[in-house]
Amino acid sequence: MTTTASASAAPRRLLVPALVSLVGVAVLIGLGLWQLDRRAWKRELIATLSERLAAAPVALPPAAAWPTLRREEAEFRRVRFAGEFLHDREALVYAIGSGLRTAPGGLGYRVFTPLRLAGAGGAGGPAAAGAPLVMVDRGFVPDAQKAPEARAAGQVTGPVEIVAVMRWPEERPTFAPADDPARNLWFARDPAAIAAEKGLAVAPFYVEQEAPEAPGGLPRVTRLKPNLPDNHLQYALTWFSLAAALAVIFLLWAFGPRRRRSGVTG
Missing domain, CATH: 1.20.20 (F1FO ATP Synthase)
Structure with a gap:
């Protein structure tokens, strides 16, 4: 039982x-x-x-098309355009590691500088005072040379033509400190927020410069690679x-x- x-x-x-x-x-x-x-x-x-970063650069989309650009269709496309840098409005964005580029080594910053487009959307000619602005990530600078006067040769003036990769604003890193506009230090790649603090309106995207190299080597441009x-x-x-x-x-x-x-x- x-x-x-x-x-x-x-x-x-x-x-x-x-x-x-x-x-x-x-x-x-x-x-x-x-x-x-x-x-x-x-x-x-x-x-x-791999496909987009290997493609030949094309003309930057005109400002009239910016509001309709879709990130999934436009990001990482290589573009070519001309304009003039507004070095007095540059910002320093803390550089963190990325699977898309080789680590620069050591503490440093990405130099974000507004560029006033030349002619019709950057196609050429002088940059008019009211021309559209695009924020350009010009490359990496070490902490010891973050001050513009420490890299004066790289502060090119006058018209420039650059090749760059279109990027979209990133989400703020979880543990990132608050931005410090008083010291011109930022901790997220948010071109609209940076530009607004400087009294500017820029494209809803930013571009990461590939060429040309800056005189004197700083800021140091880096080519993106899909090493994810x-x-x-x-x-x-x-x-x-x-x-x-x-x-x-x-x-x-x-x-x-x-x-x-x-x-x-x-």
Whole structure:
């Protein structure tokens, strides 16, 4: 009688551990599938970046088209245009690591300088006083040379023609300090916020300069490269392995030889 009662109670005692294990396995498999989705997205992104960064530069879209530009269609496209830098309105944006460029090494900043477009949307000719403005990330400067007078040779004046990559404002890093306009230091690449502090209105995007090199070497321009890490397959296999391990552990615990002999279920 006792043996029969114990045997009938065994399935009930396995119910909660079985449900917990089932939920755990489902969650782990879901995480693995999510990583596979992320891998497909990352590979598509890398392919898009590779294609756009290898393409020949085209004319910068005219100012009339700026409000309708879509990030997914325009970002990372190489453009060529002309204009004049407004060096008295430049800003320093704290430089952080990126999977799109080689780390510069050491503390430093990206120099963001407004450029007044020449002619019809940067196509040539002198820059008129009311011409549209584009914020240009001119490149990296070390902390010791962040002051403009420490890199005077690079503060080129007059008309310039540059090749650059279109970029969109970034989200503020989670633990970034507050911007310090009084010291002209910023911690997010937000051209509109920087320009507004300086009494300007600029394009809703900014551009990252590729060429020409600045006289004297500063700011130091860097070519973007799609060196984004793609570890999602390894992560997916890890989650799937954990799901399999959890399932095996439960089966051994629930139906192993010792449990069958003893009838003990918990």
